[in-house]
């Protein structure tokens with residue numbers, strides 16, 4: 001299996017069911033960008049370095065995801081609109097354990 005299904009609710013509340021490749025070393029933020037589910041310049045601002053929180057999303061399904069790194073935890077402790085199920089999309093590398101994952105994009109920081 002090389003593609004998994006991910007459900008992404010965009011910032012307008014629209015649900016998208018997309019296929020994400022597990023063999024291209026992509027993270028969730030890059031998948032959102034490649035499907036243009038958030039306008040250019042509003043997501044992935046730091047380039048995936050866990051330094052901007054523009055890729056924050058809420059994990060709605062109960063998947064066992066890899067633990068947060070210290071960098072991710074530190075960034076989320078300073079970000080806006082953080083909830084218990086917040087993660088940084090750029091720190092979630094697409095893998096088979098994420099098949100069926102459902103996430104909602106957090107609002108843009110304003």
Ligand code: FES
Pocket residue numbers: 029043044045046047048049050051052053054055056075088089090091
């Ligand atoms: S893209 Fe900046 S924290 Fe994820």
